Amino acid sequence: MKIICVGRNYVEHIMELNNEFPIDPVIFFKPESSLLKSKNFLHPSFSSEIHHEIELVYEILKKGKDIDKKDAINYISKVGIGIDFTARDIQSHNKKKGLPWGFSKSFDGSAAVSKLISRNKIKDFNAITFLLKKNNILVQKGSSNLMIYKIDFLISYISNFITLEKGDLIFSGTPKGVGKVKIGDKLDGYHENEKILSINIS
Numbered sequence: 001m002k003i004i005c006v007g008r009n010y011v012e013h014i015m016e017l018n019n020e021f022p023i024d025p026v027i028f029f030k031p032e033s034s035l036l037k038s039k040n041f042l043h044p045s046f047s048s049e050i051h052h053e054i055e056l057v058y059e060i061l062k063k064g065k066d067i068d069k070k071d072a073i074n075y076i077s078k079v080g081i082g083i084d085f086t087a088r089d090i091q092s093h094n095k096k097k098g099l100p101w102g103f104s105k106s107f108d109g110s111a112a113v114s115k116l117i118s119r120n121k122i123k124d125f126n127a128i129t130f131l132l133k134k135n136n137i138l139v140q141k142g143s144s145n146l147m148i149y150k151i152d153f154l155i156s157y158i159s160n161f162i163t164l165e166k167g168d169l170i171f172s173g174t175p176k177g178v179g180k181v182k183i184g185d186k187l188d189g190y191h192e193n194e195k196i197l198s199i200n201i202s
């Protein structure tokens with residue numbers, strides 16, 4: 001399986017990092033080895049600025065290529081939330097030099113994924129709300145209706161370039177409020193009002 005991620009998909013997050021607005025979706029990848037396999041995120045020693053980015057995550061139901069936007073929703077099997085852990089110091093350094101983001105988003109444990117919710121439990125794909133609390137304080141809050149590029153467009157767009165396969169995950173971008181985590185922090189992610197993700201930074 002592969003993990004396809006979207007960057008710069010919420011207006012206020014683009015502004016908080018002083019990024020340019022994208023003309024096309026910003027796409028990057030995480031390897032399967034980046035999946036966080038426990039409730040403990042081990043803070044890597046190579047970075048002094050690991051950021052949390054809470055995002056809606058979509059699991060792909062079946063293989064598809066050149067998928068029509070009108071049919072794209074039928075390629076989703078489940079929806080959840082995830083944290084795109086980012087070594088912001090490494091990313092910023094590479095961005096300044098005009099280089100790719102390197103390992104800033106693909107290191108081990110950098111993709112935390114919640115339990116996933118079956119698509120038939122989702123009432124409206126354009127109104128999925130989610131939030132992140134750090135040490136019980138609300139830090140990020142988003143809704144799929146604030147995504148610049150909605151999931152049907154993204155599935156169609158991505159599948160023009162690469163074949164989507166069953167079990168692939170799409171991280172769809174983070175709303176504003178990204179910030180640093182430190183050892184001892186506790187992160188809780190909510191879909192609607194239900195806590196479905198809980199991670200300790202250790």
Ligand code: MG
Pocket residue numbers: 005006007053055084173174
């Ligand atoms: Mg992200």
